[in-house]
Amino acid sequence: MSLETFLQQLTNGVSLGSLYALIAIGYTMVYGILRLINFAHSDIFMVGAYFAFFMVAVFHLPWALSAVLAVALTALVGMAMDRVAYRPVRNAPRISALITAVGVSFFLENLGLVTVGARPKAFERPELMARVITIGPAAISGVSIWVPALSVGLLLLLLYIVYRTKIGMAMRAVSTDIETTRLMGVDVDTVISYTFAIGSALAAAGGIMWACKYPQINPLMGIYPGWKAFTAAVVGGIGNITGAMIGGFLIGLIEIMAVAVFPALSGYRDGIIFAMLLVFLLLRPTGLLGETLKEKV
């Protein structure tokens, strides 16, 4: 592989990885607090992309405004999902919550299929993203620069919220011990609601940027990115936000590089990541940064 193809693949991998990192945050935050695999998170990602699509294509709003509105709307959808579907099963056995999550995921996918149709729609990306930039020998599309840059910005913003604000402190408290936090007078349900809003907003941002990178959207577009992002969260240590970010970049790079180095494997691209997940569970189940969870009886 020549140096320029390597550089191109590297930027490609980093930009894909930054998107996985954005989605993985939502999984890991919800898991950290509720011990729930939110299967519907991948569909929230899809919903975000569709909101942006409709804002731009149907309402002809300026691009930046539509992106912001789409992110805000998706955050509301995430909160509504928690309120309607997850809060009623919060004290039910774990398996009930998981089944509910599968149900919500299927509902969003099939609602999408019924309302907007299965035919992929062309996503109009802004000129900024479509432009090709040449740096030395490598020709890099604007997407490969802007996506990681914006993602890293959002990730830093998230770290600020989680570690420097009051609501972030409440989130960390809830994820450590939900009952004690409740006794301290924190409104746990509100904190959980905010967690879903933040996770969904990041997923929406990821969805919109994904649609800029691969400008075709369909109601099932979230499934694979979602599961790979979940893999990233597990690899990084589920429940750990920094871990999810590292895992996201790692998965993105591995996915791109494996196919770049062994082109014969391109058909197995999705299988590689899931096989890696199984191997990782076998060798280091707590992930890179995860700590062993102690269970209280």
Place this chain on the structure above:
Amino acid sequence: MKERRLRIVLHIVLTAGFIGVLFLALWWANTHLGQFPLRVMRTGAVYIVAAVAYNLVNGITGQFSLGPNGFMALGGYTVALLMLPLPQKQFVWFLQPLMWPFNSFSFPWYLFGVALVLGGLVGALGAVLVGIPSFRLRGDYLAIATFGFGEIIFVLANNLIPLTNGPLGMKGIPEYASVYWCFGWAVVATLVVSNLAKSSYGRAMKAIRDDEIAAESMGVNVFRTKMLAFATSGFFGAVAGGLLVTLITTISPTLFTFNMTFNLLIIIVLGGLGSITGSVITAFGFAVLSELLRAVEAPINIGPIHLPGVAGMRMVVFSVLLILLMIFYRRGLFGQFELSWDWVLSRPGVIRSWVQAKPGATRGVRKWKRETKSS
């Protein structure tokens, strides 16, 4: 002791009698009913095998698996490769030749049962492979690992063309899965799983479901017990896959997508997680109802209001149903209730007591609710 032994003999005789009556009814159906109802019945029986197997893991052992589609695919491909006649194999693999040893032999019809068992064993092996990494950990890793497994199978089925013929799949598989085969396996799966659930292994499984840490401290080997449930489930799941492909006579990767798992999940949740009786009844009902529910997707005219048919509406209805079930009706139709001969034989006495004690007539209903109540 003697009385207990007598009761066991009585139960065996009753079960044998029931199976005899069932197969007489099937013989009648086979000779008198048309193609379509028979086909629905066979599909229902295949769903019974798959759902009972799935419930053993999700309902009785309480481990959340999303893998039945993967196991069904393993069984389906194994049986299809073994049973597809040689000329048909040459016809199907026209792009790349079929790999050895499958290109040199094909099972005759009388080895269909052997092929199903082999398919089941491949499924059980797959279950063990997924189980090892996931059961070492507590928590929901099984859900992720089984989903990943299903996707790996899907990717392999699409890409290993010398073995699976890729996205084109295989066609012209002989239609061996008769009413007797399908219902025979439904009976075997139900008997094996319900007896397993009643055995000491089954009690260990239920203990793990209710409190894993407590079960472990009481000396239950958690890893081995989960593995037993999962491997049994993989076996019967794969058998169901094998029956399915010899019922519809074609196989392709899209037959075993996550939709299959979703349907099975609806079945076991509606029937009651942990109730094999519930799984059997709802699995069969599901096969019948999903034919009837096609009406939801057809155009509907209510007086002057015209609703155009929407393809895919069924799945929206099903997913809403699943969420509502989880929120409002978690116990499902049967909770953890099991139909047993003891229960059936005690009915005359119970009904007599209802009739005698008129004011307390609702007591029986309350007792039914208590019996079927899930934790």
